Amino acid sequence: MEELKAKVEESHGRINAVRQEIGKVLVGQTKLVDGLLMGLFTRGHILIEGVPGLAKTSAVKAVADAVDAAFKRIQFTPDLLPADLVGTEIYRPQSADFVTRKGPLFRNIILADEINRAPSKVQSALLEAMQERQVTIGDQTFALPDPFLVLATQNPIEQEGTYPLPEAQVDRFMFKLLVDYPSKSEEKEIMRRVGFENPEEVRPVITPADLSATFDLIHSIYMDEKLRDYIVDLVCATRQPGEVDGDLAAWIRFGASPRATIFLSLAARAWAFLQGRTYVTPQDVKQIAPDVLRHRIIASYEAEAEDITTDTIIERLFERVEVP
Template identity: 50%
Template sequence: MTLAAGPTADTDPRVALHRLRAEVAKAVVGQDAIVTGLLIGLLCRGHVLLEGVPGVAKTLLVRAFAAALDLDMKRLQFTPDLMPGDVTGSLVYDPRGAAFTFRQGPVFTNLLLADEINRTPPKTQSALLEVMEERQVSVEGSPRALPEPFLVIATQNPVEYEGTYPLPEAQLDRFLLKLAVPLPNRDEELGVLRAHHQGFNPRDLAGAGVRPVATAADLAAGRDAVGRVGVVDMVLGYIVDLCRATRVSPSLELGASPRGATALLAASKAWAWISGREYVTPDDVKAVTRSTLRHRVRLRPEAELEGVTVDQILDAVLGTVPTPR
């Protein structure tokens, strides 16, 4: 994915946010599209699911992204023995005051990296449902608001399913985007090796030169600007037609819901704004359709047996639904 050049006025938050890709690239080679997806998630207040094999720098990418935005980040390794209180926090008895006090869990941060989220049982996975939807934690009936901004970035391995618990549809639906983290091409992998040969330490981002280039204020201004991006009825109809086409596809047993349509609208507006436009085009919708809908639809078993993928079905939908002119 290639973005158009952003505006040049320093007062435009796009300028600062466009610097993110170059700053993250100091630590992670060749993942510009994933950085853009994470940025769309923050601009839309939507969470992101990263899927990729081990060793493609998913954790390093998120750490560098948080450092370049000067945001607080916490990493939580999801394991089979993880309990809900380990995620959200819990009440702890304080003998000095003879009272229970709330000890915050790792969700009280700006960026929560939920590493290998599908390795914990549904009971613990469900602890994130309220967190992701309401951006709060309720303990003993008392809601506690999370910091702003707040984003869950979850990872999972697409090739190893032993000892995992597939995410329920209700949880998947709370992710705005599902991004496939690719393996680097040959030149990019050479760049990784050169960096390590020259002493790059993935645990020392400051030593790699990663510095804050944008702030939460830039994000807030960006969100306001995305909210003002225009969408004509013809493009709204195109979004609806794409989602409705997934519901009648013979290869899918579950199509995109109306919530999926609203997610596609939000992601399209953010993509258009990042690309330097104040209105959404059909090409903007096409650019984010797969990442927005691939986790909201489900293949029929017979289609899976034939080796069909969700992305292939979405490509077919994009090819058959008439594009507005």
């Protein structure tokens, strides 16, 4: 444990350097930055939801710029084709053969801007890349670079020209982060930086090798067997809500998949790591669970009629499931 503690303390120098670089262009939004860092260090895809103008794209670009890795922003539109993402085979008449031209997905970090504006064929192509970290072009399969991370944004208030994401794809996002408006002091600082000064440039301060080492380190964070049972109890309670609370049974139509259990255990260790600890506490699980579960629980029609959100359902779960 002492050796692990020393490694965690050493790695926090890199984390602080990344935070400092992101802070050059992003004011506040601490929870968003923490979520992006956890996704970065655990290779977990992230869905970011917020109204326009809250610096979702700027935050993702700042994180990508702080990593010495290949980055590509893809603007999702209704006329986007799968070949625009994965690439295609091009016929060469001179040699009478086909050559494969790889698409923009062959990068380490992908910003899928306004992901819900693309049709289902595009989402299906992205689905293989997110889950298998590979793409198929013609009859050939190509592995994507390591690390490969999709950071997607979507606007919750504009429905015209958008397509609901398939549940299978939504489930592959490790986190769903909600971005809120800044405070008055933060907004004043934003105005000062953007309106009266030249923005600073974000420098790369961490490499893909550092990300891999941090990923291995997070896997070494200690989690007690009772906490593992607690995570399983939480997730299973979303599938059999009637066993813990009568209201929950009426509010939940479908519960979370086993992928939620995997991601929640990994996210809790990542959160403990960000706090500089070598072990996970029940509070770590509670802190990160809403971001892992909110897009995996499908509320019932009764809950929607009563304006009960999935975050409210998760709060009730915490009240009903016994903490170790």
